[in-house]
Amino acid sequence: MATQLRKRHGTICIPPRTRKVPRNHSHPLGGTGGAGAIRGEGGQDSAKWFCAIGTKERIGFSGAEEARKFLQDRCPRVLEFTGEEQVAAFADRTCYHIGRSLSCSQLHGGKAVLIGDAAAPYPPIGQGVNGAMESAMVLDECIRDAGSSPGSFPGAAAEYTARWKPEADAVSWISERSLFENRFHTVRALATSVLRLSIFEQAKSADVPYSQVRRRAEKLWPLWAR
Template identity: 45%
Template sequence: MMTNQTSKIAIIGGGPAGLVSAIASARRGIHTTVLERDPHPADTSQFNPDRSYPIDITGHGLKALRYIEATDVFDEYMLPFKGIKVFNGLVTEEWKEQGWTGSRGDILRSLMTVVERDYGDCIDCRFNTQVEEVNVETGEVSIKQDGQSDTLQFDFLIGADGGGSLVRRKMEQQLPCIITEYGEIPNYSTMLELDQNTGHLDPHYLHVFGGLPIVLVVGAISGRKADSLRWFCSVGSDHELSLNGVEDARALLKQHAPDVLKMVSDDSLASFVTRKTYHIGRMVSCSQLHGGRAVLLGDAGAPFPPIGQGINAAMESAIVLDQCIERFEIEHLQEAAAQYNKHWKPEADAVTWITRKVTYGKRNHMFRLLLTVPFGINLLSNAKKAEMSYSDVQKQGQNWGFVWNW
């Protein structure tokens, strides 16, 4: 294990990618400072009705958690994941390996448990800290915490600050070599809580209902307490929903997912009508994921619209960077970042390609899902497998172009 007490590395963003990166570095004795604008995960509500969408941690995420030896904590904090059921089990895709399902908050609480249990001496987490300015050429970071402004100096910056990444924007502005293309696909999500008649649903599976242009993904969130189980549904569409009251919402579900309507009370429908719809189809492609003293992880470099791989891929990107740092050692972080770009950018580009084939706007998507799963050529299913890189999944899809190009 390498030990370097003086290296000053900032991880901007304390989400899954940032925390996995911090833990991986700490396992080498490398000290990092994590700057996160939100409160400590333990201080946030266990359930956020607006954003409590169910997430499964499978192949690529499992690979990352095994790498940092964190699977025991996830066993404690999250529900075991066993697969996906489509149309009330008409098609069931079993997940045979270790895996979990829960909310983003559950994932963050699990990772922070690892940080505080094992690596408190190596990881300085600063929550409620707003990063206001970044100089990717000098490593200077301006922050505001508790109403006080400060300027910090770092040797290396790891941008793990999500799809709206400040680090990425500053790389664009300050480095001519960084060229970024922005795009959008018609993917929207509105959360609906299922608050009655859910006893027949298995909490270890994600349940898919409906058909295009409305797809509903139902999952359970429990945190650490089995008696606190709640069911949430991400209502995905290729347009922003505009509902004029409870009866309008009832008609929508009756048309597209009558089975889900039976699990929703009038109060829950009323909340659904007023809930914010999120556009989850923003796409970014960077010419490279490193430049100056900075490197981009996860959504900061390539936001992943919802194909079940956002957090899984983000955590894997963190361990790919760590493996590159191991190869080049702490004294050569820029070289490690360049090697990371060589390995990870093709994977990020492959996820973008996969996403374009399975958006909510693809009218044949649900039919192709049913058609391709039995033959082992479903892009979403294969993207979950750690033994298949995302670029391998893309190549397979291209080989079956007559299926995935219509």
């Protein structure tokens, strides 16, 4: 099954200013951001750090001091991982809101089909690559089942839309309930995780389709109201 691609990942605390990274890390930094590290070309001795800060709209800064104040107000723990050079670089970078998704009426047209982010871009919840690979697998299965005759592809493409669009829409629905800038979303995610009702943990299960996770959550309205 395509859902077997998904795996459950734990969150690991990164000690401030750690340089060696024996494996990839992710770490929550309050209600509006997260940080992490991946091993660089030189292995664990060449860590590459990253962080994501949630914003409601496109923002800009007049300089490093204004950027530092923004970080201090919104996500102060980020400053434990950064120096003046990184803050200055952040101040010069254009920042865009990432809490956007797009739903297409269908995922095929003529001889073309949409897979991955082209079919269903959505805010990050750790399922982007998984969803892209699953959509490719579903398309492959549809083409295989339709046969190899020259006229079989349109039917395979239509079947792909019928099978994958509900899953893509479900991932988008789930992701829109986990926006970095929404503190209620963060509190709800933590509480439902403790109660074992988290749709984000369910979405990482290899045994449950995204659409089923959504149907279960909709029965618990208004818990998962946007």
